[in-house]
Amino acid sequence: MIVSYRWLKRYVPALPSPQLVADKLTQLGWEIVSQETWGTWYQPVELVEIIGRIKHPNADHLSVVTVQRQNHSPIEVVTGARNGMVGDRVWYAPVGTHLIDGRVLENVNMRGINSPGMLLSAEELGFQAGEQDLWIWDGNEPLGTHFIDVIGGLDTVFEVELTPNLAVFGQSMRAVARDLAAAFDIPWHLELGDFVYDDATLASVDNREDCPLYGLVDFQIEPGKMTPLWLQVLLRSIGQRVIYPAVDITNFLLWDIGQPLHAFDADKVSGRIHVRRAFEGERLLTLDGVDRQLTPMDLVIADERQALALAGVMGGSATAVSRETTHILLESAHFNPSLIFQTMRRHQIFSDAALHFGKGTNPEAVFTAPWLYQHLLQDMGILQNIGPSQVVGTRPNPRHIPFHPEAIRRLLGVQWSDEEIAGGLRRLGFVQEGHDIIVPLDRHDVEGSHDLAEEVARLYGLDEIPTTIFSSPARPGQRSEEVAYHELIKNSLVAAGYWEVITRSFTSKARILRAGLDVPANVVEVANPLREEESLLRFSLLPGLLETIETNRARRDVPLSLFELAPVYVKGDQTQWQYEELAVVQTLEETPHYPKNYAPHLLDLKGVMEWLNERCALGLTWKQVTSGPEYMHPGRLLALYTADGTLVGYLGEIRPRIAQQYHAKRIGAWIMRVPATARYHRESHITKPLRYPEVVRDLSLIVPTTVSYNDIWQLSRQLDTDVLRSVAPIDHYRGDFGESWTLRLVFQSAERTLTDEEVDGVIAEFLQRLRPLGITMRQ
Structure with a gap:
């Protein structure tokens, strides 16, 4: 923003030298980029x-x-x-x-x-x-x-970089003048009145959230006149063009009070003005000569035939004011800042009006701007008549926030009196009413005592706040239990030979459907996506991992074992939620090697899951199921449960028709939701080798087809003994008699050499527990 010293002196005649003004602006938080003499x-x-x-x-x-x-x-x-x-x-x-x-x-x-x-x-x-x-x-x-x-002598112009907190209210000369008058404690002139709208029917507004206030005034002017030299000088000093009075006044008021105005040639408007969202495919030729295609996300000003302007961003050429214009419809509005900002970004129109509206304007200016416009027309001698007018909406009431001087003193570390604090706020335009502070309508940034403390501090100067040494106990940084738990899972998978990948949090409907997933109703949609491929937040890690397989296999035919532990997102009734999900994928096919290497199997992935379940205390149990997610092969599928029986994921094989889309014949996948809180607390310990010998026994069992190996393994863990070290399958055979599993049981004691009687007793108990499942010894 360019600030003119001459312009400021219109409102603060007692301003000191430009250099002192620059120093004071810096103290107030206005960043001075450059300071130059204008008019040499x-x-x-x-x-x-x-x-x-x-x-x-x-x-x-x-x-x-x-x-x-x-x-x-x-x-x-x-x-x-x-x-x-x-x-x-x-x-x-x-x-x-x-x-x-x-x-x-x-x-x-x-x-x-x-x-x-x-x-x-x-x-x-x-x-x-x-x-x-x-x-x-x-x-x-x-x-x-x-x-x-x-033209009034040389001027000094300051290029000011507006920080986000100042841009909310400081986009005008009067805002800068108010701050300087307060900082120097000198009087300033503020001659503002309200335009009195009548009850004509000139405009309608579809949605008050899009446009809370909309004012329209009919002015008749004398054409062919010139803008007064004093106003031309002020506009030129800040780098603005001079066009003709009806437009020059709107530019002047944009920078004078921070309110963008738009003038329509009323003779080119058909019927009433309508503030609405654009129709799908509607087009508008804007003042910059570009024919733009609009969407329902755009707010437009329209008449009964067509869109006339992109609301708050740029007018249309169809109703542009010319030097011959005699009849003006002046628009003074207060738009939803985020809506205007999004339109500006979407169409890449970075006009001064859009930048003002996008950062927030003063709703009071809907009434003061037409009043100033009218008086400037009168002073120029070109106002012939004031026609009908209308305002849609009502002026909002000022906000009240509690006034806590002690909280302000505590935040700043000063001993300023209540009157000093209240007096500084009064100079900045705040009003004290009892135990409350009334916030000016243009100060959208002020919400509580912390904001009031900032205002007082920048007014009196940060150098007035005594320097104190920050005192805090020195504590070494450490990861939270949840982060440490997730790191343990990741490190364990890396140790098992899997590569960690990081995929994008954004996805799209097409990418989800391609992976065989359905788009759920609670998927989180992105309001303003940068592109269509990133219109949704992911609710599953699987599509991203499958695309990683596709990218790598398209370049080199290598086996891949990948995993990702990251958040996924869903939509609740009032807000959005994120959960931690673990997804592991592995290609299950031979690759051309010599000598021939081992072909990966789905049981490898299951073995890693069992090892990780024990190592990281995931608390999982599982059973084979015949149906599950649509993208999983129904005949090769385990459902995973927590100790309380809650289904948390699946382990199995991706359907071949889906795997082939990603340059793979077969893909194993393990997908589950990770508990939010860690149940694992790992302590370092060393176990000395046992000195007594192992006893190994092999059992061949006849197992009904309805019983899974997991059922047998779970029963082995329930035996009341401390000498059974491991149970593992070593053979699986199908014959006329049914299915046979051969299990290898390893026994070992830390205190003595085991006898045959002790081992036979454990085996007998094991067979006794297996009998209700229909499992018998193979003869």
Whole structure:
């Protein structure tokens, strides 16, 4: 934002020097990027009188003009201007003058006649003065007056970087002036009134959340007039173009009070104004000449035929105001900031109005801006009549927050009195009412004592706050139990030979459906996705891991064993939730190697799950099921449960038709939700080797087809003995008699050598527990 020192002095006449102003702005939190003197190129330009004019002897379109300078002999200047006769007073730039377009004037020979310098038009000085070549000056200033003195002298302009907390309310000259007046404790002039709207029916608003306040005023103006020089100077000093009065006033008020206005040529509007969302596929030719396609996410200002403007962002060319416009509909509105900001980003239109609305404007300006607009038209002498007007919505009531001076003192570490704190807030525009502080409507950033403390601190200066040494007990940083637990799971999987990958948190409906999953009703949708492929938050890690397999297998035919432990997201009734999910995938196919290597099997993945379950105390139990998720092969599937019987995941094989989409014939997958709190507390310990020998027994059992190995293994863990070290299957056979499992039981004691009687007793108890399942010894 560019801030003009001259503009500020309109409201704070007693401001000190520009350098002191810059220092004070820095103290107040306004970051000064640069400070420059504006208008130095106007210093050599002086007022002269034409005392002679003849046709150039060697050029039909040129004239030789003799001008009289104060206290100088007359000089001859060659010009192509059609106006400028004897007796006229014009502006002359001598040799060496730097023009605003970058040219430096020299002594030039033009068709045989020497021309030192140049007679200037208003456009060459950066201003407008009607349709004339040379700027014929009709003021009372004496000859020799320099143009810089006519426009008020040199100005100092500051380039200010608006930090987010200041941008909410500080996008205007009056906001800066208010801060400076408060900081220097000097008076400032604030002449603002409210425009009184009548009850005409000019506009309607579909959704008050999109546009809480919408004002429309009918003005009739005299066309063809010029914007006053003082207003042109202020606009030029901050780098704004000068167009014509009806538009220049809106630009002036945008930077003066921070309220964007838009003027429609009322004769080009058909019927009533309608504030609504755009229709799907609706188009609008904006003022920058771009034909834009709109969506229902865009808020538009429309009439009965078409969209006229992108609300708060940019107007349309169909109702643009011209120099001949005589009938204006002035829009003064308060829009939803986030809606305008999203439209600005979506269409890449970073207009000044959009930047103001996107950061939040003052709802009071809906009433004060038309009042100022009306008075400026009157002062210029171009207001002919005020027609009907309407405001949709009501002015909001100011917010009240509790005033706790002690809390402010505690936050700042100062001993300022209650009156000092309250007085500083009053100077900044806050009002104390009893035990409350009334917050100005433009201060959307102030919510509590911490914000009031910031205001007082920047007013009195941070250097007034005494330096204190921060005191805090020194504690070494450490990971939380949950993070440590997740790290244990990850490290264990890495130790088992799996690679950890990190996939994107965003996904899309197409990617989900491709992986064989259904899109649930509670999926979290992204309000403003950067692209369609990232329109949803993931609710499963599987699609991302399958795409990782696809990417790697498309480049090299290698076996892959991957895992990811990361959050997944679902939508609740009032908010969104995230859970930690573990997904492990492994390709289950041979790869071309010589000599031939071991082909991965689904049981490998199951073995890793069993090992991890014991090592990390996942507390899982499992059983084979015939049906599960649609993307899982129904004949090769385990359902995983917690100790209380809650289903938390599945382990099995991805359907081949889905695996083939990702450049793999077979893929094993283990997907489960990880407990939110760790149940595992690992302690380092060393176990000495047992000195007594092992006893190994093999049992061949006839097992019904309805019984799984997991059922047998669970029963082995229930035996009342401390000498059974392990139970493992070593053979599986199907015959006419049914199914046979051969189990290897390893016994060992830490205290003695086991006898056959002790081992036979444990085996007998084991067989006794297996008998209710229909399991018998194979003879």
